[in-house]
Amino acid sequence: MITTTGAFLNALGILLGAILGLALRKPVSLRTQVFFRSAIGAFTVFLGLRLIFEHVGGGFFLLMKQLSIGLGAVILGFWLGKLFGFQKSSNRIGRIAANTIAAAQKNSRPKIADGFNACVILFCAAPLGIIGAIADGLVNYFYLLALKAFMDMLAMASFVRLFRWPSALSAIPVFVFFSLISELCRIYALPFLDAHGLTHSVCVAGGMISCIVTVVIFEVRKVELANYLPALAVAPLLTFLFR
Numbered sequence: 083m084i085t086t087t088g089a090f091l092n093a094l095g096i097l098l099g100a101i102l103g104l105a106l107r108k109p110v111s112l113r114t115q116v117f118f119r120s121a122i123g124a125f126t127v128f129l130g131l132r133l134i135f136e137h138v139g140g141g142f143f144l145l146m147k148q149l150s151i152g153l154g155a156v157i158l159g160f161w162l163g164k165l166f167g168f169q170k171s172s173n174r175i176g177r178i179a180a181n182t183i184a185a186a187q188k189n190s191r192p193k194i195a196d197g198f199n200a201c202v203i204l205f206c207a208a209p210l211g212i213i214g215a216i217a218d219g220l221v222n223y224f225y226l227l228a229l230k231a232f233m234d235m236l237a238m239a240s241f242v243r244l245f246r247w248p249s250a251l252s253a254i255p256v257f258v259f260f261s262l263i264s265e266l267c268r269i270y271a272l273p274f275l276d277a278h279g280l281t282h283s284v285c286v287a288g289g290m291i292s293c294i295v296t297v298v299i300f301e302v303r304k305v306e307l308a309n310y311l312p313a314l315a316v317a318p319l320l321t322f323l324f325r
Contacts, residue, residue, distance in 0.1 A: 088218040088227025089260035093253040095231025096205065099238030100250030109240065122233055123299040126210070129225050130292030133217060137282035137289075151320050152286035156294075158320070159287070159313025164306070172207060172308035179203040186244055197245020201252035205234050206259045209307040210295050213288045215260040216314060219267030220281055226292060227260065279325075280318035287317035 110118075138148040163169065182200040186193075205211070210233075214226030234256075241249050275281040291310045298305050 086218075086257075086261040086264060087222070088214050088224035089257050089264060091224065091228045092205070092211065092214075092231045092234060092260060093257035095233075095235040096201075096238050096253040096256060097250055099235035100242045100247060102235065103239035103242035104247065106239065109243070110236070115236075118236060119299060122229065123296045125229055126296045126299060127293055129229060130289045130295070133223055133226070133289035133292065134286050135289075136223075137221070137285040147324075148283070148286060148321075151283060151324060152290055152317060155283070155287045155317035155320050156290050156310060156313045159311070159316045160306070160309050162312040162316065163309030166312070168308040168311060169306040172209075175203055175207050183241075183244070194246065194248045197241065197249035198252055200245070201238070201241055201249050202255050204237070205252060205256045209311060210292065211260060212263065212311060213291055213314070215263035216267050217285060217288050218260075219264035220272055220275070221285055223285070275318060278318075278322060280321055283317040283321040284314055287313045 134149075134152070138145050140148075179200040182196045186196060186200075208230060210226060211230050214224070214230055217223040217226055238250065238252075272281065275284065291307070291313060294305060294310060295307060297303060298307060
């Protein structure tokens, strides 16, 4: 089973975004940005729901049980993430990239390494990418990373105008990072989860978190996305306990 499809598409999206950014004479208009954001939000919900309903089944009561366990895992996972400071760590990492971009906007000749580092941080730290890499490794569901590839393509089209073409090299560590997550899930996590019938629970929790990402995309409110990531580990535990 190939588990690096999503990582490859994500890296390809970054490279295409760099080409697009260098080719365009003017930045993408605000109207176009709003259109793409709406489309990305809609596809995020669709792909999240698809991931959920591809991995629940049986009668009505079994379906409700699976969804309830997934929801409970998301809630409990959020509080565990909050307890261990997942979002705080993510914010610290994000501020490094944000400060680098802000400094580059003030400097007419930003450092090449700064652009590379900022892009690597932003593209690798995205919760949707981590969920997508795990889903790709467990069930070959690469669609979330394909969607992220499109998001990163649009972002890179702007970054490359600021940091120039070397920033596109960030596609390499992005590919390595998400490929590593997918392969580790396939080699080590999948055999154990499959043996105990727990793989589907991880996918249900991942789909629910993906739907929460939409709230951030549409800027409805601020959401501590990184705090939800422990739900991916809590979901199989709850499924095992309540079977």
